[in-house]
Amino acid sequence: MMTRTALPRRTFLRGLGAAVALPWLESMTSAAVPKPPVRMGFVYVPNGMDVRNWNLDYEGKLGQLSRIMKPLEPLRDEVTVLSNLTHNNGRALLDGAGDHGRCCGSYLTGIQPKKSATDIHVGISCDQIVANAIGNQTRFPSLELGMEDSRQAGDCDSGYSCAYTNNLAWRGETQPLPPVLDPRAMFERLFGVDAGLSSEDRARRNRFRKSILDFVSDDTRKLQQDLGPTDRRKLDEYLSSIREIERQLERAEKDNAQINPGMSQPYGVPADFAEHFKLMTDMLTVALQSDMSRVFTFLVTREGTSRSYREIGIADGHHPLTHHRNDPALMEKVSQINTYHVQQFAGWVEKLKSIKEGDGSLLDNCMIVYGAGLNDGNRHNHEDLPTLLVGRGGNAFKPGRRIVSRRETPMSNLFLTMMDRMNVPVENFGDSTGRLSGLNLG
């Protein structure tokens, strides 16, 4: 029921789409304007960083930024530079080689991945803990994005399954969530391919879908009774995926509005890195803005990737370059790639900032980690991981600073603090030793 209260509804929506229906704005018709929700996200870049050009030599208020962070300089009041965060579980710890596989597998889980090409096993990732707790409030509990198709053949890293480097989010200990890579697939997922259907046709299709899902889940449960534990677990993954789709369908019934993203459906995967990045983040922006999801992970490219960057004149593969044997020419190229990534990210942060939401911007209500799972890609070390946090997490953090934690502070401590901010407090996570100090306001 709409009342005639003149709420600045449109002011939330400037930016991409024109008429975006915000489910949580329905309550705007009540007296109090609700606070916009907080969003949590992770943007992961591979192969560590050229830390010579990443590190800052001062603490506290951000002034001049390092060469790689430079593109963020106009936005430095939105950025917190975090130093000395470590993933001990990315280290070998008797498991030998495979730092690339391990650092990605442990990044959001805080757990040392099991070294195996097939028996994959790590922990549930922090984004999924949050998605499980609050995901029922949005159409998608979480969104997983990426930009690089996984390596097609050969081994991934020294006995670690490709599952560890192809995925960031883990729904369970053995269930990774694959990222969507193709902008068109992302568009279809978020904004529907069936925009041409009448609402009647769409409703009928959803009824059909539901009855099919009922049928297959019954069938699966019957089938499971006769199976051994591992097979049963496989089918559990299938069943829980069905339940998630059923939930989405129910939600879609309540909230039948189609979101107009204010862009046309993209075609295929752009060859140009910046264009691909922009398409993915444009859609992600609409998804966050219209509260389709509050949690996301973005695996920019894969750990150990050999992608080359013709866009900036670099014909060599990223990973081979990071093993630069201290050759200045190669190190320079690594810095250029690192900077290029930050440049794309900065463009997106700028956009998030330009979108008004409540009394501030969409960015204010976000907390997005931008980081790498290795410190120096040549040395494969796991301490002082290059980490930025952008946004204020809904007026919880005070950015514009560099916070230097005690050496060897677990990265998991940061995640605990972020989960608190999502109202999903957890006692321990991964190898956490407590909350990350110095981040919160006051």
Add this chain to the structure above:
Amino acid sequence: MYAIALALSALAVDPATYDRVVKPLLGKSCVPCHNERNASASLNLAPFQSHTSLAQGRDEWERILPKIRSGEMPPKGMPRPALQDVQALLQYVKLEFDKADALVKPDPGRVTARRLNRNEYSNTVRDLLAVDFRADRDFPTDDSGHGFDNIADVLTMSPILMEKYIRGAERISARAIGADPLPKKPMEAEYHSKDKNIQRVDRSTIEASHRVEWDAEYLIRIGLPGERSADSPPVKMGFWMDGKLLHTMSVETKPSKLVYFNPYSEEEFRLVLPEGDHVFRAGFIDDPFVKTLPDKEAYSDKKNKFLNMIKFLGPFPAKVEKASRKKILTCEPAVAGCTEKILTGLARRAYRRPVNKAEVASLLRFVDVARKEGQNPEQSLQLAIQAMLVSPHFLFRIERDPTDRAKVHPVTEVELASRLSYFLWTSMPDDELLGLAEAGKLRAGLDAQVKRMLADPRSAAFAANFAGQWLETRNLDSVKPDPVKFAVWGPELREAMRSETNLFFEHILRENRPMAEFLDGPYTFLNERLAKHYGIEGVTGPDFRKVELTTNQRGGILSHASVLTVSSYPTRTSSVIRGKYILQNVLGVPPPPPPPDVPPLNEESVGTTASLRKQMEAHRSNPTCASCHNRMDTLGFGLENYDAIGRWRDVDGKFPIDVSGAFPNGKSFDTPAKMRELLKDDLPEFARCLTEKMLTFALGRGLEKYDRKTVESITSKLASQGYPFQSMVFEIAHSLPFQSRRGEASLPVQKQETAKK
């Protein structure tokens, strides 16, 4: 491990023999570097001076033996043990292992319920419904393990994949039956050079990516600006979809005599196109004229006739009935009993096993559901097919265990039929295979079926999926050679490279050639594009054919441009990657990963101030690196005559290529051909490597200790017959792990490693 230990103790290794044959050699030649204080390669061999190591250190022994056998260890510069002592040690240890293995209880291992991967899904849909659906373009990437993407344990399920399965099933069933109406008005999509949405492949070929929204007929129009001289002959124009030639027609190129300021003509034709994303190409076939034009006249409409536009107009209802409808609609769905008949047949094939009445009834329910919603009989059948395609019986290959799950038992013949078809066809069993299995006659006629399956064109999927991953040629899709250094690189060359290796593999397989031909077969498969790349004369046109090689520049997979390209950096060759490639994919002894922080190599100066080889040699003077790199680099340098996209070369930059090297056994070579010749000495290692990989692929699981016996028995049979390649497939099909399975104990094993909250 435990079982082996028991077995050995039962047989009681005679410590005296061990102390005589093994201990002194180890103590003198190995332990000085591999001991508690100085464990080179993380290997401490001090405990191996006791006979108990045969049982307790089997894994390490398996790593050590090939190194001793090849002469790689002890390394150059260390005192060499007498040859007969080495032989005695090798023989003795092998004998003990054989004795131990003979006592191990045969264990076929366990395969987890396997979700169809993207290729299996696409092929199964093709064979079940005659619908061409490209799951690889739509579904998330399948994770892989042990180098293959059909490993049951890592084929996980996620909500996003489930979404795709549901949408996929909707589209596939709709396309199969085609009962939903097409849009009333046709639509137009134009790709034009002026809009920069076509690509020029060459002077008379253009290409556009286009999504066909409906299976239907389309009117296709090609824009042809320009004209050639008055005596120009007509040219043949072709139209391709995803590399397949769909249509040809003759096009006039001489002036039309109509007065035009800008000469221009259009040609049009109608084609039935399948739904999905496709790459369309239009171009003149065999058009020698354009090659004679100078650059500035190539797109001059006074001098040349060329192409600049592809336009699609449609959809229109196709006049020919769809193959899928012919296949599925064996009766009229409106007639009583027909839907049941159709669904009974389809479900059996989709679930790849006999189905019972209740299962058919549960599918028929959807026909009722749809009818109640006002759908017509064909649309209602469509909904039932949709449900079938999301069923776990379709999406998973599930093998059932008897009540006593942990007991080793043969898989049923029906399960065996699927094992065979997904192994050799990456698809479902056909009627013959399933029929034999249901009648209980498959095992008895196994060899005949394997033979038939290999001869069937569907076995091309085995080359594409097994060889494509074993030889890593699938990575041709992701490699990006530097366009400045390698201007000739492009989709056409890439596809030609892929075809060469696939055809070569298929040939050795189908003709049952000896495996040695993988290493140096004096023939290959070429089309004009690739022949030119290789500098081989006399091959014209786009079709591939078998070509006997007249020089020894090439021969075998290690001289295929595909292999040489995927084992290179974008800008240059890498002796390290190529060496590793050979160790891993040919000899089956992958080197350990490099330590971080390797000392510098001056990249920019490669080819300018010092040859890559000189630099690598300096790099190798570091003893820690040398132990692995000696072997790796020797092999890699043996291929230096091929550049980073596999072209032959005699110099790299300013430096003459030097491929010479010596194997650990002292034999030396100075050309790639001679190196290949020497590699044939390692045929047993190659056969073992390939057997392990193929068995992994066939079973969909990683190999375990208990599989050693299977691998051993397959390779020794192959050896006795001179390594005919097909025999490997037959032997695997007959092997214990392929023929039988062991379930898990019924009690669920709780995983304990849960994140402790």
